[in-house]
Amino acid sequence: MRKIAFIFPGQGAQYTGMGRDFYENFDRAKEVFAIAGKVSGMAMEELIFRENDNLHITKYTQIAMLTVELAILRVLEEKGVTSSVNAGLSLGEYAALTASGGLSMRDALELVVKRGKFMQEAVPTGGAMTAVMGLDANTVETICEETEGIVSVANYNCPGQIVISGEEKAVNKAAEKMKEAGAKRCMPLNVSGPFHSRMLEEAGKKLADELEHVSIGELTTPYISNVTAEYVLDKEDVKGLLEQQISSSVRWQQSVELMAAEGVDTFIEIGPKKTLSGFLKKIAPQLDSYHVETVEDMEKLLEILKVDVK
Structure with a gap:
């Protein structure tokens, strides 16, 4: 059954x-x-x-x-x-x-x-979301916490795919750090706001x-x-x-x-x-x-x- x-x-x-x-x-x-x-x-x-x-x-x-x-x-x-x-x-x-x-x-x-x-x-102006590929959740969370401004995990989709959300400047800065930490790709999403932040x-x-x-x-x-x-x-x-x-x-x-x-x-x-x-x-x-x-x-x-x- x-x-x-x-x-x-x-x-x-x-x-x-x-x-x-x-x-x-x-x-x-x-x-x-x-x-x-x-x-x-x-x-x-x-x-x-x-x-x-x-x-x-x-x-x-x-x-x-x-x-x-x-x-x-x-x-x-x-x-x-x-x-x-x-x-x-x-x-x-x-x-x-x-x-x-x-x-x-x-x-x-x-x-x-x-x-x-x-x-x-x-939806405020200046919000953004980015999909982070190939980085573990702990690293993503730590980088978000250490980045100035509002940025956090929006979605834990599956292993190797996490979405971050928040203020555009903070999201972009966090994405740069994640690339340096080994992310395979950080892809900005075409969305109308910083959802789940x-x-x-x-x-x-x-x-x-x-x-x-x-x-x-x-x-x-x-x-x-x-x-x-x-x-x-x-x-x-x-x-x-x-x-x-x-x-x-x-x-x-x-x-x-x-x-x-x-x-x-x-x-x-x-x-x-x-x-x-x-x-x-x-x-x-x-x-x-x-x-x-x-x-x-x-x-x-x-x-x-x-x-x-x-």
């Missing part, structure tokens, strides 16, 4: 047309798009399926990504595929929390609309105010927090963790390592592109991983899992 984890990607994997075949072939997916449209006041089909500049602007990207991830998730569930644990990278944590029963679909979509807006508004704390505070009006449901399936890389056992902890998540490091590698240690042997990435599947090959290459982005992907998965197609 497989022990399955559903994992959900974050911002940056979006592209025009993502999720279209699920939308066109499954009423359950259309329902998700309709709810997202009502929540956001936007025609999600226009945002996601037609070429436009908005799809890559944070406050629109986040609702678009979550809509597609939840649409695919709901169809998978309808087909009988279930998980033992859920996790998502950054924005993807909202899909994971929904899959675990902690958030209703409507609440998740409403929160992400506001999260994207708050993050966009909080303390420069985004104000966005977290605004999100906390919104979370006061949201009911967190019982966690019917465990999920793992980006902030702690641990199972969230008490629903009362969820709101505080979501507030912290905006400005805290995303401990993705540690999250996958925990799931592997707890017996997860099959990872199913739900959503556009194969970012997390790529990380998995470096974190836990011995484990099975699958990616569901299209209906064809799902059909192949169903065949492998021997789940009857309804």
Whole structure:
């Protein structure tokens, strides 16, 4: 019997047309798009399926990504595929929390609309993010601590790939030091702000105010927090963790390592592109991983899992 984890990607994997075949072939997916449209006041089909500049602007990207991830998730569930644990990278944590029963679909979509807006508004001038390749975490952390200004680890993606974030001058200076320390490459990221750094704390505070009006449901399936890389056992902890998540490091590698240690042997990435599947090959290459982005992907998965197609 497989022990399955559903994992959900974050911002940056979006592209025009993502999720279209699920939308066109499954009423359950259309329902998700309709709810997202009502929540956001936007025609999600226009945002996601037609070429436009908005799809890559944070406050629109986040609702678009979550809509597609939840649409695919709901169809998978309808087909009988279930998980033992859920996790998502950054924005993807909202899909994971929904899959675990902690958030209703409507609440998740409403929160992400506001999260994207708050993050966009909080983006200060002079922020930057850089991917550091080929340097160990301890060295990256030490250099960040020793660099003047605001710079810290934003993402522990996988062995040999860590993202730093903060003030542009501090990020650039830290990247220079990391090259001197042996980094193979330091690649500036084309992002609209210093995400997952303390420069985004104000966005977290605004999100906390919104979370006061949201009911967190019982966690019917465990999920793992980006902030702690641990199972969230008490629903009362969820709101505080979501507030912290905006400005805290995303401990993705540690999250996958925990799931592997707890017996997860099959990872199913739900959503556009194969970012997390790529990380998995470096974190836990011995484990099975699958990616569901299209209906064809799902059909192949169903065949492998021997789940009857309804």
